[in-house]
Amino acid sequence: MQHHAHPLLSPVPGTQRNLESFHFGPAEAEKRVYIQGSLHADELPGMLVAWTLKQRLKALEEAGQLKAHVIVVPVANPIGLDQQLMDIPLGRYDFESVSNFNRGYRDVTERIAEGLESALTQDAEHNRAEIRRRFIAALDEQPATTAYESLHLTQQRLACDADFILDLHCDFNAVEHLYTTPAAWPDFEPLARYFGAKASMLATDSGGGSFDECFTLVWEQLRERFGDRYPIPYGSQSITLELRGQQDVARDIAERDADAILNWMRYHALIDGEAPPLPALPYPATELAAMDFLRAPAGGVVVFHRTPGEEVKSGDLIAEIIDPISDAVHPVRAEQDGMFYARTQRRMATAGMIVADVAGHHAHRSGYLLAP
Structure with a gap:
């Protein structure tokens, strides 16, 4: 070394x-x-x-x-x-x-x-x-x-x-x-x-x-x-x-x-020795352009209903944003079928904040594809 x-x-x-x-x-x-x-x-x-x-x-x-x-x-x-x-x-x-x-x-x-x-x-x-x-x-x-x-x-x-x-x-x-x-x-x-x-x-x-x-x-x-x-x-x-x-x-x-x-x-023969058998791929590869950032429609307390690693369907409830003053409860739903793979650590959302990420199958984004 x-x-x-x-x-x-x-x-x-x-x-x-x-x-x-x-x-x-x-x-x-x-x-x-x-x-x-x-x-x-x-x-x-x-x-x-x-x-x-x-x-x-x-x-x-x-x-x-x-x-x-x-x-x-x-x-x-x-x-x-x-x-x-x-x-x-x-x-x-x-x-x-x-x-x-x-x-x-x-x-x-x-x-x-x-x-x-x-x-x-x-x-x-x-x-x-x-x-x-x-x-x-x-x-x-x-x-x-x-x-x-x-x-x-x-x-x-x-x-x-x-x-x-x-x-x-x-x-x-x-x-x-x-x-x-x-x-x-x-x-x-x-x-x-x-x-x-x-x-x-x-x-x-x-x-x-x-x-x-x-x-x-x-x-x-x-x-x-x-x-x-x-x-x-x-x-x-x-x-x-x-x-x-x-x-x-x-x-x-x-x-x-x-x-x-x-x-x-x-x-890839970069190290001597036999590689173990390839395990199954847990989820198929998808286009980054098909990934959805799910955003909070309003500010409030974030309550998740699904856990990263779960496959979701379009319309599934991922989280709720609760306004403790007005009592408004705003749902955050999956916009397409896919894999719910990441979510915020914060539990107080600001309006427009990214709450969850879903790897979908319908490419619909272009240009800048990343989080800020």
């Missing part, structure tokens, strides 16, 4: 932070895997799973069983991890810019594309290597003027040449679910099975410039631009694993999730 500290831009003197990465397996390995935890710094299940993977990967490396080079960043957001207000951790948004830490990653597609056509050939592997070289160079050219930008660029530079990128998150109160792209689904469908994903939502571009898509969208756009004349394989496939809810921080759960990731790596 090698440990590297990557200094971030310091906002003021005396406040230096580093992004810490841990590297396992042969540096010259053909395949590379990047795993980070808790980019939203108040989502700690990912941090514990990443720490668990560190221990397991170290043992696999010592046994000579790692066939890929694996980078683990267990604390992906030291800035957000240090943000608390009145004893409440607030790690989703950057206090300085009021920006979501998992939005607005740098898009360097145009820089990579400059002069690229003259360097492309009919050799797909040559093209992949050339694009990766340009990807690294383009990110190295990017300036960072804030700590937030410095964090983003450091993460991108660490991950941009990985074949597989795993971003470990969680929701407020939820069951296992994930987000990836249609192109990556064949690679990650086995992981969805080992992980036990109750919802797997697919989108090529969800509209927010999130960490997972800042890699895959580059390859998608280059394939669209040059793919009719030159073979351009995907250089990176990425996935956001949602490790249930914020309170699901426990050793046994983390061990189970680490097992799922390591078994998926065995399935």
Whole structure:
């Protein structure tokens, strides 16, 4: 194992932070895997799973069983991890810019594309290597003027040449679910099975410039631009694993999730050894554009009638919003059949607040598909 500290831009003197990465397996390995935890710094299940993977990967490396080079960043957001207000951790948004830490990653597609056509050939592997070289160079050219930008660029530079990128998150109160792209689904469908994903939502571009898509969208756009004349394989496939809810921080759960990731790596021959038989997929993959955010029609006390992990039908009562002054009771119902997979932790709703998430089957949204 090698440990590297990557200094971030310091906002003021005396406040230096580093992004810490841990590297396992042969540096010259053909395949590379990047795993980070808790980019939203108040989502700690990912941090514990990443720490668990560190221990397991170290043992696999010592046994000579790692066939890929694996980078683990267990604390992906030291800035957000240090943000608390009145004893409440607030790690989703950057206090300085009021920006979501998992939005607005740098898009360097145009820089990579400059002069690229003259360097492309009919050799797909040559093209992949050339694009990766340009990807690294383009990110190295990017300036960072804030700590937030410095964090983003450091993460991108660490991950941009990985074949597989795993971003470990969680929701407020939820069951296992994930987000990836249609192109990556064949690679990650086995992981969805080992992980036990109750919802797997697919989108090529969800509209927010999130960490997972800042890699895959580059390859998608280059394939669209040059793919009719030159073979351009995907250089990176990425996935956001949602490790249930914020309170699901426990050793046994983390061990189970680490097992799922390591078994998926065995399935792809990234680790020596036979992968276990694939379990059944708990729920079929659906389009992210078919997912519904169910919102509170008015403010009031939130009372849930269904639990995440339950399949629901259109019209099913998910929750009630009760106004204790007027006695008004507002139902929140499923808008289509699907999987109720996540809900708010708050029990006092504000008007328009997202109360519950349902993975449906009827695509009806476009543009920006993510939560704020």
